[in-house]
Amino acid sequence: MRCCEANSCNGYGTQAYRSCINITRASHSKTGVRREGTVDKISSERRSENMRSIRSSNTKPELIVRRLVHSYGYRFRLHRKDLPGKPDLVFPSRKAVIFVHGCFWHMHGCPSVRVPKSNIDYWKPKLERNQERDLQSRSSLERLGWKVLTVWECEVKDLNALERKLKNFLSPLQPPP
Known part of the structure; x- marks a missing residue:
């Protein structure tokens, strides 16, 4: 297996491969084969397709809350x-919204959130802008x-706690006279 079509190293783990990686990292940054500092396992075209398919509405956590x-x-x-902010659920008579x-x-801070290690110059400002926009x-x-x-998405996993949270938020709110 070769790391690059342009170089004829013998494969992963060899000295020639390590040299080839150092030489080709920068040249592959646009093709998605290799990026500086990390290895992306899929091409940039596939990564773009994956990112385009992420929805902003009608997500699984949102559907659970709606149900x-x-x-x-x-x-x-x-x-x-x-x-x-275009809230996900709006209760006009109660003047209440749920995101x-x-x-x-939205960088919740729960243990499952990890900032991407590749393309930090793109991700860090983007995720910070999301937080600012939320505030x-x-x-x-x-x-x-x-x-x-x-x-939060992680709160949807515990349905009992989520039910209590939603009921506490909605039940004391009375519709305006």
């Missing part, structure tokens, strides 16, 4: 574009008089 809230008898609107955030994309959306909604709840 639970609906089963309690609450009715809601989805992804209202006229509200800051369902993915732990990675701005939350504060804008609160200034407008909305109650805001954030449900």
Whole structure:
């Protein structure tokens, strides 16, 4: 197995391979075969396809929260574009919104979140912007008089705790007169 079509090293683990890796890392950064400092196991085209397929709405955690809230008898609107941050669930009569955030994309800080080691110059600012946008959306909604709840992807795993959290958030809120 060769590390690069352009070089004829004998394969992984050999001295020629290690030399070839050092030479070709920079040249492969655009093709996705090798990136500086780390090895990406898939091509950049495949990585782009994977990233494009990640949805921002109707995610599995969001669907679980929606099913639970609906089963309690609450009715809601989805992804209202006229509200800051486009909340996932909106309860207009209660002036309440729920955001369902993915732990990675919104940098929750739970143990399952790891910042990518490759392409740090791209990921770090992107994930920081997501956090800043979340704070701005939350504060804008609160200034407008909305109650805001954030449900994290990792919280969806414990349905009993999630049920308590949702009921505590929604039950004391009475519709305005």
